[in-house]
Structure formats: C-alpha cells, structure tokens
Amino acid sequence: xxxxxxxxxxxxxxxxxxxxxxxxxxxxxxxxxxxxxxxxxxxxxxxxxxxxxxxxxxxxxxxxxxxxxxxxxxxxxxxxxxxxxxxxxxxxxxxxxxxxxxxxxxxxxxxxxxxxxxxxxxxxxxxxxxxxxxxxxxxxxxxxxxxxxxxxxxxxxxxxxxxxxxxxxxxxxxxxxxxxxxxxxxxxxxxxxxxxxxxxxxxxxxxxxxxxxxxxxxxxxxxxxxxxxxxxxxxxxxxxxxxxxxxxxxxxxxxxxxxxxxxxxxxxxxxxxxxxxxxxxxxxxxxxxxxxxxxxxxxxxxxxxxxxxxxxxxxxxxxxxxxxxxxxxxxxxxxxxxxxxxxxxxxxxxxxxxxxxxxx
Amino acid sequence: xxxxxxxxxxxxxxxxxxxxxxxxxxxxxxxxxxxxxxxxxxxxxxxxxxxxxxxxxxxxxxxxxxxxxxxxxxxxxxxxxxxxxxxxxxxxxxxxxxxxxxxxxxxxxxxxxxxxxxxxxxxxxxxxxxxxxxxxxxxxxxxxxxxxxxxxxxxxxxxxxxxxxxxxxxxxxxxxxxxxxxxxxxxxxxxxxxxxxxxxxxxxxxxxxxxxxxxxxxxxxxxxxxxxxxxxxxxxxxxxxxxxxxxxxxxxxxxxxxxxxxxxxxxxxxxxxxxxxxxxxxxxxxxxxxxxxxxxxxxxxxxxxx
Numbered sequence: 276x277x278x279x280x281x282x283x284x285x286x287x288x289x290x291x292x293x294x295x296x297x298x299x300x301x302x303x304x305x306x307x308x309x310x311x312x313x314x315x316x317x318x319x320x321x322x323x324x325x326x327x328x329x330x331x332x333x334x335x336x337x338x339x340x341x342x343x344x345x346x347x348x349x350x351x352x353x354x355x356x357x358x359x360x361x362x363x364x365x366x367x368x369x370x371x372x373x374x375x376x377x378x379x380x381x382x383x384x385x386x387x388x389x390x391x392x393x394x395x396x397x398x399x400x401x402x403x404x405x406x407x408x409x410x411x412x413x414x415x416x417x418x419x420x421x422x423x424x425x426x427x428x429x430x431x432x433x434x435x436x437x438x439x440x441x442x443x444x445x446x447x448x449x450x451x452x453x454x455x456x457x458x459x460x461x462x463x464x465x466x467x468x469x470x471x472x473x474x475x476x477x478x479x480x481x482x483x484x485x486x487x488x489x490x491x492x493x494x495x496x497x498x499x500x501x502x503x504x505x506x507x508x509x510x511x512x513x514x515x516x517x518x519x520x521x522x523x524x525x526x527x528x529x530x531x532x533x534x535x536x537x538x539x540x541x542x543x544x545x546x547x548x549x550x551x552x553x554x555x556x557x558x559x560x561x562x563x564x565x566x567x568x569x570x571x572x573x574x575x576x577x578x579x580x581x582x583x584x585x586x587x588x589x590x591x592x593x594x595x596x597x598x599x600x601x602x603x604x605x606x607x608x609x610x611x612x613x614x615x616x617x618x619x620x621x622x623x624x625x626x627x628x629x630x631x632x633x634x635x
Numbered sequence: 636x637x638x639x640x641x642x643x644x645x646x647x648x649x650x651x652x653x654x655x656x657x658x659x660x661x662x663x664x665x666x667x668x669x670x671x672x673x674x675x676x677x678x679x680x681x682x683x684x685x686x687x688x689x690x691x692x693x694x695x696x697x698x699x700x701x702x703x704x705x706x707x708x709x710x711x712x713x714x715x716x717x718x719x720x721x722x723x724x725x726x727x728x729x730x731x732x733x734x735x736x737x738x739x740x741x742x743x744x745x746x747x748x749x750x751x752x753x754x755x756x757x758x759x760x761x762x763x764x765x766x767x768x769x770x771x772x773x774x775x776x777x778x779x780x781x782x783x784x785x786x787x788x789x790x791x792x793x794x795x796x797x798x799x800x801x802x803x804x805x806x807x808x809x810x811x812x813x814x815x816x817x818x819x820x821x822x823x824x825x826x827x828x829x830x831x832x833x834x835x836x837x838x839x840x841x842x843x844x845x846x847x848x849x850x851x852x853x854x855x856x857x858x859x860x861x862x863x864x865x866x867x868x869x870x871x872x873x874x875x876x877x878x879x880x881x882x883x884x885x886x887x888x889x890x891x892x893x894x895x896x897x898x899x900x901x902x903x904x905x906x907x908x909x910x911x912x913x914x915x916x917x918x919x920x921x922x923x924x925x926x927x928x929x930x931x932x933x934x935x936x937x938x939x940x941x
Contacts, residue, residue: 327828348834360825364847373843374833421833431832 277338277351277428278303279324279461284333286319286485293319295485297333306455306462308476310469312508316485317465318433324463325354325431337428348377353422354431358438359414361406367417368393368402374425392420412443419451423458430455430462436471448474469509473497481505498617503626506554506619512583514554515593518623521545534589535568540615542631550623557583559617560595566610575605584609668911675905680898693905702881702889703906710865710885710910713800717864721804722856725811726849730841732812733819743816750809758873761802765789789875792882799883803870807863811856818852819845851932854925858918865914886910 279301286294294316301307309317322328324335326347335342342350353374362370369376371392372385380388393399396416406414415435422430435451436444452475455462466472472479473493481489481496481504489501500506506514519532521539528539530553537553545551558581570588577599584603586593595611597603620629675693679686697703732743749757764770765788773785788798822845830840868887871877877884877892884892886906894903922929 325832327831347828347831348836352832354829354832356825356829358825360823360829362826362829362844363823365843373830373835377830377833377835377839421829425833 277461278305278336279429279463280334280336281320281324282334282336284320284323284335285331286316286323286328287331293485294323294331297480297482297485297487299480299487299490301461301463304459304461306464306475306477307480308464308466308472308478309480309482310466310472310476310508311482313467315482317467317482320482321354321431321433321463321465324350324429325352326350327354351425351428352431353425353427353429355418355422355433355435357434359406359418361414361417361421363406366403366405367398367409370406370417371398371402371420371424374421388424392424395423396420411439412447415439415447419454423454426458426460428461430460430464432462432464434466435464437466437468451475469511473509479509481508483508499628500619501628503552503554503621506621506628510556512557512594512596514556514619517553517591517593519551519553521547521549521551523547532589532591534591537568537613539618543618543620544631545620545629551629552621552623552626554619554621555613555617557594558596559614561612561614562595562597562601563610563612566612568612569608569610572603572605572607572609575603586611668908671904672908674901675908677901679901681900686901693902694909696902697906697909702884703886705881706884706886706889707910707913709796709881709883710887713796713867713885714861714864716796716800717803717807717867718857718860720800721807721811721860722853724804725808725815728808728812729815729819730845732816743813746809746812748809749806752806754806754869755873757802757806758870761805762789762874765798790879792879795875795879795882799871799874802874803864803867806870807860811860814852814856815849818849822848851928854928855932857925858921861917861921862914865910 279299281297281299281301284294284297285292297316297320299307309320311317319328323330324337326342326345330343337350337352362373365373368389371389375385375388389402390399393402396419398413398416398420401409401413406417409417415438418435422432436447439447448471464472464475473496476493478490478492479496480487481501483504489496489505491499491501496505496509500509503516507516517532517534519530519537522529522531528541528543528545528547530537530539530551532553539545568588570586570593572584573587573592574585576583576585580599581596582599582601582603584595584597586595586609603609621627622629676688676690677686678689678692728746732739732746752760764772767773767785767787767790770785772788773782776782777785786794789795826844827840830844835843866887867885868891871883871885871888872891875883877888887910890903890907890910893906894900897903
C-alpha cells in the first residue's frame with residue numbers, strides 16, 4: 276500500500292501531446308478515478324503509472340520511490356485490463372498464480388493463495404477451465420483475482436466494467452467497491468462513464484484533451500464544476516447552457532439571453548456588459564402555473580420515476596426533469612422557473628466557472 | 636420449395652465447384668501413383684522398353700540393397716537436420732523481426748527473397764561461393780587467417796551434407812520466418828503487457844505466452860516441412876549429385892540415379908513407392924499424435940481468414 280504522485284507528467288507521441296502536465300497526488304488507500312471522454316489521455320496516464328508507456332517528461336512516485344525508469348514488474352502494481360488480457364493458454368488457476376510464479380513464490384504458497392482468492396471471488400468451480408470457457412463476468416473476476424492475489428501497492432484498473440452488460444456492470448460495480456474498501460489498497464481507476472466515476476471514486480480527476488481540468492470529490496465536481504466541459508460531462512441528463520450578456524436595470528443585474536431575460540440574485544455581482552454562459556441542470560427547474568419563462572414541449576421521454584421534457588424556448592432547446600406524474604404531451608406550453616441557487620455561470624472566453632465570494 | 640431441396644441444391648453446387656480440382660488430382664496424382672505401382676511390379680529398364688510382370692521381386696531386392704537402406708538413413712538425417720536447423724533459425728529471426736525497429740516492414744518484406752530465387756540459381760550461386768580456390772567463403776576465411784587450406788565444402792564427405800543442409804535452409808528459412816511472423820502477430824499484445832506487469836521475464840513470457848501460441852503452427856510446419864525436406868532433390872542433385880561417393884545420396888537422389896543412369900526404372904519406382912508409403916504412414920501417425928494441435932491450427936486459420 277502506498278501513495279502515488281504524478282508530477283508535471285507529459286506524454287508525447289511524435290508531435291502530439293496526449294498527456295499535458297498532469298499533477299495528481301493520490302493518498303495511500305485512496306480510490307481515484309480518471310474520467311473523461313475517449314482520447315482525453317486517461318488510459319495513457321494509467322499506462323505510464325503501470326510502466327507500459329514511457330514518460331516524455333515529469334515524474335511518477337509510488338510510495339517514496341521514483342519509478343520513472345522501473346520496469347512494470349518492479350513497480351509492485353497490478354493492472355486490470357479493459358479486455359481482461361487473460362493468458363489464453365493457461366487455466367484459471369495458473370492465470371491467478373502467474374504473478375506469484377513469476378516472482379518465484381513456492382508452489383504450495385501459490386496454491387494456497389489461489390484457493391483463497393478463488394473462494395473470495397467465487398471462482399472455485401472453474402479453476403481448471405481455460406479463459407475461453409468462461410463467461411464475460413467470470414473472466415472479469417479472474418482478471419480481478421489476478422490483481423488481488425498479489426496484494427500490490429496499487430491497483431490500476433482500465434475500464435474494467437465496460438465489457439459487461441448493464442445489469443452485470445451494476446452488480447460488479449458494487450462488488451468492486453466492497454472489495455477495494457475491504458482491501459484498502461490504493462486504486463487508480465479509469466473510466467469514461469461518469470456514473471461509474473461518481474459512485475466509485477473518493478476523488479475524480481476529470482480529464483479533457485490531455486489535461487486534468489478538475490480534481491475533486493464527486494460532490495464538488497457535480498455541484499461546482501470548474502468549467503463548462505466538466506459541467507457538461509458530469510451529470511445525466513447533461514446540463515443546459517445558454518449564452519448571455521449581463522446588464523443592469525433598476526439596480527438589478529439581469530442576464531439577457533437570446534431566449535429570455537433572467538434576474539440574477541444579488542450575490543452574483545457581475546460587471547455589466549460581461550459575456551457569460553449560464554448553465555443549469557434539468558432537475559433544477561420547477562414547473563409553475565404562472566412565470567416569466569415558458570416554452571413549447573417538443574419531445575417527452577419517460578425515464579420511469581421521472582420524465583425528461585425537451586422544451587423549445589425561443590431559439591434554444593432546453594431539457595427539464597419533472598416527476599412522471601405530470602401529464603405533459605408534446606405541443607403543450609409550459610411555464611417554469613430556474614432554481615437560482617444552482618445556477619452555474621462560466622466566462623464566455625475561457626469557459627471557466629465564475630466564482631462569487633460568499634456574501635457577508 | 637422446402638429446406639431439403641435447398642440443401643441438395645447446395646450440395647450439388649458444391650460438388651460442381653470441387654469437381655475440377657478432383658479431376659486434376661486424379662490426373663496428376665492418383666493415376667501416376669497407380670501407374671508407378673504397376674511399373675514397380677515389372678522388369679522395365681527404360682521408359683518405353685519391353686517388360687514383363689515379375690511380381691514383388693523389385694521390392695525384395697531393395698530390402699536387401701545396402702545402398703537403398705543407407706539412403707533411407709541419409710534421408711532421415713537430412714530431414715531431421717534440416718527441420719531442426721530451419722525451424723530454430725526461422726523462429727529466432729521471426730522473434731527478432733517481431734521487435735519494433737526502424738525499417739521493419741522493409742526487412743519483413745524482402746526477407747522472402749531467397750525463397751523466390753530459383754533452385755538452379757541457388758545451386759550455382761552457392762557452388763561458386765563454396766568454390767575451393769575462387770569462392771568468396773574460402774578467400775574470406777583465408778584472408779582472415781581462419782584456415783590454412785581451403786575447406787572443401789562440397790567435396791569433403793564429412794561436411795558435404797552439412798553444406799547442403801545450410802544451402803537448403805537458406806532457401807526455406809525465409810518462408811518459415813514469414814509463417815512464424817504471421818503466427819506471432821496473432822498473439823494478443825495485452826497478454827504480454829499483463830505478463831510485464833505481473834513481473835514475468837522475457838524467457839517466462841516466451842515459454843508461457845509465445846510458445847503455446849506458436850505450437851499449432853509448429854506442428855503443422857513439422858508435418859509439411861518433413862514432407863518437403865524428404866522430397867528435396869534439386870539442390871542436392873545440382874550441387875553434389877549425391878556425392879562425394881554416396882555421402883549425400885538421399886532416397887530421391889538414389890531413385891533418380893537408379894532410374895535414369897542405372898537404367899532400372901522399375902526398381903527405382905519400387906523404391907519411390909516404398910518411400911511414399913513410409914511418408915504416408917509418418918503423416919498419419921504424426922497427425923494422429925498431434926490431432927489436438929491440428930484442430931487448433933485449423934481454427935486459427937479460420938479466424939485469420941475472417
């Protein structure tokens with residue numbers, strides 16, 4: 276068990292920079308999730324920690340040692356690959372014991388530990404089978420067992436759930452949370468699935484275009500996204516965005532968008548004339564019988580307990596979440612109100628979050 | 636139209652499609668073998684001459700013929716030496732070429748060149764290079780003071796077989812290398828990465844990942860290579876004519892010599908038939924003993940063709 280420190284980490288393939296100045300300190304026993312769209316550099320970062328990818332610039336420390344030039348086998352990390360990468364010519368039992376075999380552990384000890392891990396992961400019945408004869412979920416458990424058996428300093432997981440079907444993914448997610456919190460090893464987890472990231476991570480490192488754009492707890496990332504990208508990427512259904520200009524009218528700040536005007540709360544002390552992007556989540560909207568905001572329903576999606584309504588408001592299409600009990604059909608005209616406590620504002624030029632100091 | 640009709644129509648189409656191949660095999664393989672068996676039971680000396688039926692006399696004579704028995708032994712050594720040397724060298728080269736390096740694709744393509752050189756050209760080329768007085772091998776070795784007297788690569792009975800094995804391997808290694816490279820390409824890269832993270836060294840990776848993946852290919856090559864090597868005639872004939880003495884007289888060389896220089900075509904044919912049956916028995920035993928690998932190999936080839 277150990278902490279992991281990524282310092283000014285860079286990775287270049289030719290002239291393309293795929294990981295750009297990543298700085299993350301991962302505490303001993305922490306579950307850190309790198310999350311971002313495909314091609315954002317999260318897997319490359321993980322592979323650099325594993326030692327499977329060379330480092331163009333920067334430092335990686337595991338525990339107290341600099342591991343930049345250590346081969347993967349000497350870093351005491353275990354990796355779970357997206358497609359499991361089981362040794363196809365070995366039985367489950369030999370797959371599980373391979374890392375121990377490679378380290379010269381005596382056969383009796385290997386057997387003992389294989390049996391213990393097999394019991395833990397419910398693999399006892401299939402120890403003599405080859406990977407080909409296993410289902411996707413079973414293969415996933417073997418891949419996990421192969422990592423667990425070594426009790427390494429750090430677990431590296433590269434989208435380990437993405438090849439499972441929806442129901443199994445949910446179940447395995449829960450098992451993985453239980454397993455890692457029991458074992459208390461440091462975990463670095465890579466996923467493009469924001470729900471997975473939110474539910475599993477102690478902290479998230481949201482990546483975009485090779486950079487970590489926000490490093491924080493799931494709650495903070497959700498409630499106070501650092502920029503428009505994070506706001507859009509985290510949260511489902513995604514946030515609504517409207518561009519607007521701040522103006523002042525009878526000592527009140529007003530945000531003028533091309534669909535409607537919104538009176539801002541007093542704490543939002545913006546300079547008149549500044550261009551901003553306003554964002555609000557679909558569930559931070561309330562239907563009202565009479566209000567200043569309104570639009571025509573274009574699509575109604577029933578999600579179960581809730582309905583996702585697409586509204587045409589002026590030139591913009593906005594989505595709002597309402598209880599499923601609301602009887603709404605497309606073509607209806609709705610009046611709504613935005614909860615201003617959960618309004619997110621971003622600068623139009625750099626798309627960064629505008630932070631207001633708390634009113635005294 | 637019901638399902639049955641479709642199936643029988645499919646079967647008929649399939650039959651029509653393989654028919655030309657079947658006819659060709661019958662004409663150029665089955666008929667010559669039958670005609671060969673027929674000739675081997677006669678006293679025919681040269682093609683077109685008068686002959687009579689003499690029963691299995693040729694076969695009895697051959698089993699008492701020391702030269703024939705010796706040629707069987709030489710063929711066995713030839714096959715084993717070629718098989719071992721070629722497989723090992725091709726495997727090493729393939730593993731080397733499988734490592735990323737600059738110009739990899741160029742080398743991978745052009746390594747096939749010796750395979751494309753006609754056997755006659757190969758024979759002349761190497762006879763010239765092995766020449767005692769003017770050959771580049773001897774002049775180089777002498778220039779480097781490695782030898783005092785020129786090495787008689789093809790005239791010394793102790794090393795003529797080794798020299799021929801080398802030349803024949805020079806021809807076949809590129810082909811085997813390409814086959815091995817294709818087989819190596821099908822090994823999933825992630826397995827090596829997982830093994831690296833698991834701390835396996837290069838040897839353990841080879842033993843547990845590369846080798847099991849190559850095994851089906853090695854098995855198929857074991858069969859095909861044995862049959863190919865057994866039937867090598869051109870290189871040996873053009874370089875040593877089976878000599879010096881009988882040093883490099885394998886079965887095909889002896890049969891050719893017996894048929895067209897010893898004017899005993901029926902006896903030579905009998906020898907060839909014996910050799911053919913030995914190879915057929917070998918093939919059956921080999922396939923049976925390695926049936927598991929052949930199944931895997933056929934699956935692999937099916938996967939590759941997808």
